[in-house]
Amino acid sequence: MPDKKLNFSGFSSVAIHAGHEPDPNYAHLTPIYASSTYVFDEAEQGMRRFSGEEKGYIYGRWGNPTITEAEEKIAALESFGVTAEDGNPIELKAILHASGMAAISTLMISNLQSGDKVLTHYSLYGGTQELLEKVLPPLGINMIVADLRDVDQAAELINAHPDIKMLYLETPANPTIQCVDLDELTRLAKTKKLLVAVDNTFATPYLQQPFKYGVDFVVHSTTKFLNGHGTAIGGVLLGTDLEKMNGRVTKVHRLLGGNSNAFDAFLLIQGMKTLEIRMERHGHNAVEVAAFLEAHPAISKVNYLGLASHPDFYTAAKQMRHPGAMLSFELRDGFEASKQFIDKLQMCVRAVSLGTCDTLLCHPASMTHHGVPKEKREQYGITDGLIRMSVGIENVQDIIMDLEQALANDNG
Numbered sequence: 126m127p128d129k130k131l132n133f134s135g136f137s138s139v140a141i142h143a144g145h146e147p148d149p150n151y152a153h154l155t156p157i158y159a160s161s162t163y164v165f166d167e168a169e170q171g172m173r174r175f176s177g178e179e180k181g182y183i184y185g186r187w188g189n190p191t192i193t194e195a196e197e198k199i200a201a202l203e204s205f206g207v208t209a210e211d212g213n214p215i216e217l218k219a220i221l222h223a224s225g226m227a228a229i230s231t232l233m234i235s236n237l238q239s240g241d242k243v244l245t246h247y248s249l250y251g252g253t254q255e256l257l258e259k260v261l262p263p264l265g266i267n268m269i270v271a272d273l274r275d276v277d278q279a280a281e282l283i284n285a286h287p288d289i290k291m292l293y294l295e296t297p298a299n300p301t302i303q304c305v306d307l308d309e310l311t312r313l314a315k316t317k318k319l320l321v322a323v324d325n326t327f328a329t330p331y332l333q334q335p336f337k338y339g340v341d342f343v344v345h346s347t348t349k350f351l352n353g354h355g356t357a358i359g360g361v362l363l364g365t366d367l368e369k370m371n372g373r374v375t376k377v378h379r380l381l382g383g384n385s386n387a388f389d390a391f392l393l394i395q396g397m398k399t400l401e402i403r404m405e406r407h408g409h410n411a412v413e414v415a416a417f418l419e420a421h422p423a424i425s426k427v428n429y430l431g432l433a434s435h436p437d438f439y440t441a442a443k444q445m446r447h448p449g450a451m452l453s454f455e456l457r458d459g460f461e462a463s464k465q466f467i468d469k470l471q472m473c474v475r476a477v478s479l480g481t482c483d484t485l486l487c488h489p490a491s492m493t494h495h496g497v498p499k500e501k502r503e504q505y506g507i508t509d510g511l512i513r514m515s516v517g518i519e520n521v522q523d524i525i526m527d528l529e530q531a532l533a534n535d536n537g
């Protein structure tokens with residue numbers, strides 16, 4: 126049997142091999158373990174499993190071999206090349222969940238209690254924002270929202286509110302692809318021993334590794350680039366404090382019941398193997414698409430981290446390998462023109478979500494934020510003409526051709 130414990134020097138080698146255990150029946154790929162429970166040879170073995178004396182699966186909500194492979198692969202990617210203060214490689218524990226929201230819920234509920242506050246910023250993923258706004262406050266957990274691109278303001282808030290327990294960051298984030306500085310904010314948080322959690326969904330570990338800066342937790346919606354093909358909803362919570370991850374966090378995960386399943390884990394494993402080549406292609410394409418859009422007369426603004434005009438260009442350059450595949454842009458002619466543009470697309474797909482092989486575009490003002498009053502929308506940068514785009518890995522000339530024909534003013 127091959128030794129998968131080699132120290133690979135490349136990201137893709139890790140993505141392809143990490144976490145894989147040889148199958149007892151010599152299957153090439155880890156099978157989908159479609160089994161809700163696991164058998165004991167004898168009662169004694171059951172006892173040993175329950176007490177933790179013997180490793181082994183017991184019940185599907187607690188774990189499954191297909192899920193374990195996905196978890197170990199993500200942990201290997203988020204920790205790839207990252208060393209702790211003592212110079213040794215960091216060790217991470219990953220827990221796969223049914224969705225990104227399930228992972229974020231486990232994070233919050235296992236780390237916070239009544240009276241605690243979360244310091245976070247504008248432009249969080251909508252579901253996270255609502256969790257913090259509607260689900261956690263009745264449990265006594267509240268949030269403070271600020272523009273955390275202003276580190277001095279963050280410091281003032283942390284000093285003024287000793288009940289802040291966690292800094293929750295998402296970078297880059299919708300709708301204008303804003304970034305916050307992971308290094309500076311984590312340093313600041315650590316002066317007060319705050320927990321730091323980062324949603325790394327848009328970047329993926331290929332473009333950005335928050336654990337480099339000493340954060341405590343990373344969450345992903347694996348639904349997006351990690352799966353990469355839009356075939357399954359999923360999420361993961363990773364942490365450095367193994368005692369806590371194996372203790373309180375595992376307990377909360379198991380009891381809230383947001384576990385993943387073997388089918389989705391299988392799809393995720395296959396998707397992650399090509400993460401590097403997909404992200405390279407996504408990024409190359411996005412650079413060209415952004416340049417095309419920036420030069421187009423119908424477009425007044427392009428928000429892409431690879432453009433020097435983006436206010437967070439330097440923050441992104443500092444902490445990301447590449448500006449990535451997410452961008453947004455504004456059509457000069459507003460709401461109706463944007464709807465028409467979206468309707469005229471032929472190859473690119475009209476859909477929310479992101480990170481799939483195909484290019485996805487959505488018009489938040491008529492879709493995700495349709496019910497939100499215009500003034501409130503605009504506070505978050507969602508203007509009538511804003512289009513969000515997840516640049517796919519098609520041949521870029523075809524993406525541009527489609528955008529060009531959809532933008533063409535052929536009414537007259």
Ligand SMILES: *Cc1c(COP(=O)(O)O)cnc(C)c1O
Pocket residue numbers: 224225226227250252253295324326327345346347348349358359360
């Ligand atoms: C999609 C998304 C989530 C939520 O993930 P689900 O898998 O839909 O539950 C959280 N954060 C970000 C940045 C996302 O894009």
